[in-house]
Amino acid sequence: MLNGPPPKLSTEHLAMVVLVREDGRAGGSVPTYSLDQLPCLTARVRAAGITALKVFATDRRDATGTRAASNNSVMSRAIRVIKSTSPDMEVMTETCLCAYVSTGECHLVGRTGLPDQAATIAALEHQAVRQAKAGADVIGPAAMIPGSVAACRSALDAAGFDQVRVMPHLIVNSRLYSRYRAAMGIRPQQARRPFQLPMTGPTATAVERGLMMVAEGADSLLIEPALFSTDILNGLYAKADVPLLPFSVSGECAALPPALLAEEYCMLLRAGASRVVSHASLTLVDTLRDARPTVPTSRKPSQ
Numbered sequence: 001m002l003n004g005p006p007p008k009l010s011t012e013h014l015a016m017v018v019l020v021r022e023d024g025r026a027g028g029s030v031p032t033y034s035l036d037q038l039p040c041l042t043a044r045v046r047a048a049g050i051t052a053l054k055v056f057a058t059d060r061r062d063a064t065g066t067r068a069a070s071n072n073s074v075m076s077r078a079i080r081v082i083k084s085t086s087p088d089m090e091v092m093t094e095t096c097l098c099a100y101v102s103t104g105e106c107h108l109v110g111r112t113g114l115p116d117q118a119a120t121i122a123a124l125e126h127q128a129v130r131q132a133k134a135g136a137d138v139i140g141p142a143a144m145i146p147g148s149v150a151a152c153r154s155a156l157d158a159a160g161f162d163q164v165r166v167m168p169h170l171i172v173n174s175r176l177y178s179r180y181r182a183a184m185g186i187r188p189q190q191a192r193r194p195f196q197l198p199m200t201g202p203t204a205t206a207v208e209r210g211l212m213m214v215a216e217g218a219d220s221l222l223i224e225p226a227l228f229s230t231d232i233l234n235g236l237y238a239k240a241d242v243p244l245l246p247f248s249v250s251g252e253c254a255a256l257p258p259a260l261l262a263e264e265y266c267m268l269l270r271a272g273a274s275r276v277v278s279h280a281s282l283t284l285v286d287t288l289r290d291a292r293p294t295v296p297t298s299r300k301p302s303q
């Protein structure tokens with residue numbers, strides 16, 4: 001809990017999102033990186049004073065998301081590359097199935113066509129342990145399935161990773177995710193992710209879900225989309241005793257220029273955020289640093 005005025009936004013409040021895809025396809029308006037670009041990116045992020053990376057990866061897909069628990073997955077390799085470049089960089093992961101299953105859903109689908117929650121939880125446990133083995137500091141269950149946070153916590157403990165922290169995603173269903181999904185080749189078959197919170201739902205229900213995650217053993221909470229969940233952030237700030245990290249997602253980073261994102265993040269710090277996870281962190285560092293007006297570069301007339 002904060003006492004006194006909120007801190008001034010600076011690099012220590014920012015974690016940088018890194019989307020990794022290995023097939024060389026560009027991510028459109030959201031940048032993606034290949035594994036061989038990660039050492040340079042990690043060094044740049046570190047030099048800018050940012051000490052945490054939130055890593056997302058996409059991989060070969062199949063019915064059960066086999067690659068999610070592979071030692072050789074894009075995610076596992078990305079974690080190893082980042083840690084070997086900068087051992088003190090805090091690596092946070094996404095622990096979810098949407099980048100690994102053919103359906104593009106965050107859960108596995110059973111024979112009846114309905115979500116198979118038990119099978120999904122088992123898959124998330126394996127994925128969490130695999131990410132920890134690769135060197136992750138914080139794993140991030142993102143399927144929003146009740147019980148998955150506690151399951152990941154116990155799986156980590158049983159595998160000897162009790163120092164690895166768990167930061168589940170508390171997700172409100174939003175159109176702001178479409179750029180991320182396009183960048184990662186995620187095409188969910190259902191119009192709406194069934195376990196996410198509805199945008200039209202009451203704040204109290206969302207806060208309750210966050211508190212349930214804390215009761216399941218969450219060490220911190222990632223709340224998304226940052227722009228449209230400040231009520232939940234604020235509600236949790238009053239009730240939860242863990243760090244709260246709003247996630248400034250692809251759609252808001254694409255819609256707002258850096259100067260406005262900086263204002264948004266100041267608001268998030270006022271509302272109780274301890275850190276903001278953002279696709280735009282590196283760009284923002286330049287904005288925060290550049291107090292001096294820059295000389296505009298001459299532009300070629302467009303023809």
Ligand SMILES: NCc1[nH]cc(CCC(=O)O)c1CC(=O)O
Pocket residue numbers: 094096098106142143171176177178179180181193248249250251
């Ligand atoms: N697997 C959940 C997840 N992980 C990242 C995002 C969106 C992140 C962004 O837009 O930057 C989402 C939401 C979703 O796909 O429903």
